[in-house]
Amino acid sequence: MEVRARAPGKIILAGEHAVVHGSTAVAASIDLYTYVSLRFPTPEDNDDTLKLQLKDMALEFSWPVGKIKAALPELGSHAASSPTSCSPDTIKSIAALVEEHNIPEAETGLAAGVSAFLWLYTSIQGYKPAKVVVTSELPLGSGLGSSAAFCVSLSAALLALSDAVNLDFGQQGWLMFGESELELVNKWAFGGEKIIHGKPSGIDNTVSTYGNMIKFRSGDLTRIKSNMPLKMLITNTKVGRNTKALVASVSERKVRHPDAMIAVFTAVDSISNELASIIQCPASDDLVITEKEEKLEELMEMNQGLLQCMGVSHASIETVLRTTLKYKLGSKLTGAGGGGCVLTLLPSLLSGTVVDKVIAELESCGFTCMIAGIGGNGLEVCLGGSS
Numbered sequence: 597m598e599v600r601a602r603a604p605g606k607i608i609l610a611g612e613h614a615v616v617h618g619s620t621a622v623a624a625s626i627d628l629y630t631y632v633s634l635r636f637p638t639p640e641d642n643d644d645t646l647k648l649q650l651k652d653m654a655l656e657f658s659w660p661v662g663k664i665k666a667a668l669p670e671l672g673s674h675a676a677s678s679p680t681s682c683s684p685d686t687i688k689s690i691a692a693l694v695e696e697h698n699i700p701e702a703e704t705g706l707a708a709g710v711s712a713f714l715w716l717y718t719s720i721q722g723y724k725p726a727k728v729v730v731t732s733e734l735p736l737g738s739g740l741g742s743s744a745a746f747c748v749s750l751s752a753a754l755l756a757l758s759d760a761v762n763l764d765f766g767q768q769g770w771l772m773f774g775e776s777e778l779e780l781v782n783k784w785a786f787g788g789e790k791i792i793h794g795k796p797s798g799i800d801n802t803v804s805t806y807g808n809m810i811k812f813r814s815g816d817l818t819r820i821k822s823n824m825p826l827k828m829l830i831t832n833t834k835v836g837r838n839t840k841a842l843v844a845s846v847s848e849r850k851v852r853h854p855d856a857m858i859a860v861f862t863a864v865d866s867i868s869n870e871l872a873s874i875i876q877c878p879a880s881d882d883l884v885i886t887e888k889e890e891k892l893e894e895l896m897e898m899n900q901g902l903l904q905c906m907g908v909s910h911a912s913i914e915t916v917l918r919t920t921l922k923y924k925l926g927s928k929l930t931g932a933g934g935g936g937c938v939l940t941l942l943p944s945l946l947s948g949t950v951v952d953k954v955i956a957e958l959e960s961c962g963f964t965c966m967i968a969g970i971g972g973n974g975l976e977v978c979l980g981g982s983s
């Protein structure tokens with residue numbers, strides 16, 4: 597029996613980092629996905645291992661299930677219907693299982709993802725042998741929510757073949773889960789994100805699970821519907837960084853300057869709320885759309901200024917900002933910052949020639965640019981493996 601799941605990456609239009617401290621943020625899914633396939637061996641296969649294949653990186657990890665059982669005895673009896681978080685002791689035992697594999701030096705960040713895999717797999721499926729294959733269209737560690745898309749697609753595949761979820765295996769093609777299944781996936785994925793991010797707000801796994809566009813605050817999501825064309829250029833500075841370290845650095849700054857940082861987070865909250873209401877408000881003609889776009893651009897620039905105050909910008913991000921400003925375009929980092937990706941609003945009346953020029957100039961700096969579709973479906977599953 598085989599199941600496939602796919603979950604999208606995301607952009608954060610406003611509110612990253614501040615959302616970890618209780619402010620509102622606005623995020624949308626993008627049409628780049630992480631795919632997970634899960635297959636249990638047949639008795640004839642005579643295979644007693646759990647295998648994780650990370651296809652894009654040409655890496656394969658494998659553990660005898662008896663070894664996992666001996667190392668993680670506390671996980672096997674957990675109910676898939678009761679999502680939980682990984683305890684610090686279990687994280688240590690999992691890290692020992694991961695360390696047995698030599699992860700290439702350039703990919704050390706992967707250890708956290710492999711740990712999240714072992715925890716989610718064992719907590720949901722116990723000590724069964726299986727083969728899990730992962731591929732992704734998302735750049736890893738670049739602010740587009742690769743960790744959340746990984747945790748969401750993995751949790752969904754694992755739950756689809758568990759007794760916590762009842763699916764009709766007669767159905768063909770990509771299917772959406774019902775509300776209660778989505779909630780279950782989202783909670784498990786949040787547990788996985790905690791292993792990768794340390795202290796996630798939950799916005800990335802939530803937008804990857806539900807798709808579309810959401811407003812998110814203190815664990816609560818409000819689905820929002822855009823009433824205007826939203827075209828964003830995404831520039832990947834290709835400067836690697838790690839969300840866990842950046843989230844921790846903002847918390848440390850908050851400890852050093854609590855009053856100032858709380859004021860910054862409050863300002864971000866207002867920006868996110870205003871941005872969400874502009875996006876949702878119906879526009880009647882081009883003039884109104886232009887005004888709305890100008891306001892959005894300004895709010896994005898203000899948010900970027902506050903992200904600089906939080907200490908999460910980077911020289912490469914500043915280069916993108918300077919370059920796009922030459923063309924009178926507003927930009928902000930998206931995701932955790934410190935490198936990674938930058939969003940630039942492309943107003944609806946902007947000519948294609950200008951867009952081509954900006955892209956050419958950004959790419960001449962060594963960055964890569966793309967225009968992704970925004971606000972599509974969230975998590976989907978495909979039973980039987982094909983499609």
Ligand SMILES: Nc1ncnc2c1ncn2[C@@H]1O[C@H](COP(=O)(O)OP(=O)(O)OP(=O)(O)O)[C@@H](O)[C@H]1O
Pocket residue numbers: 630650704705706707708709710730731732735736737738739740741742743744746792793800837838839840930931932933
């Ligand atoms: N397809 C994948 N396979 C294995 N591990 C993955 C995969 N995608 C993400 N990860 C894990 O997530 C880590 C990257 O997560 P991180 O949160 O730092 O960046 P991001 O999620 O891409 O950006 P952001 O959190 O800012 O949106 C990787 O180093 C790896 O551990």
Ligand SMILES: C[C@@](O)(CCO)CC(=O)[O-]
Pocket residue numbers: 608611612613614615616739741793795796797798799800839843930931932
């Ligand atoms: C930086 C952050 O706000 C967004 C990362 O995409 C972290 C989080 O909310 O978990």
Ligand SMILES: [Mg+2]
Pocket residue numbers: 741742743744793800839
């Ligand atoms: Mg992440």
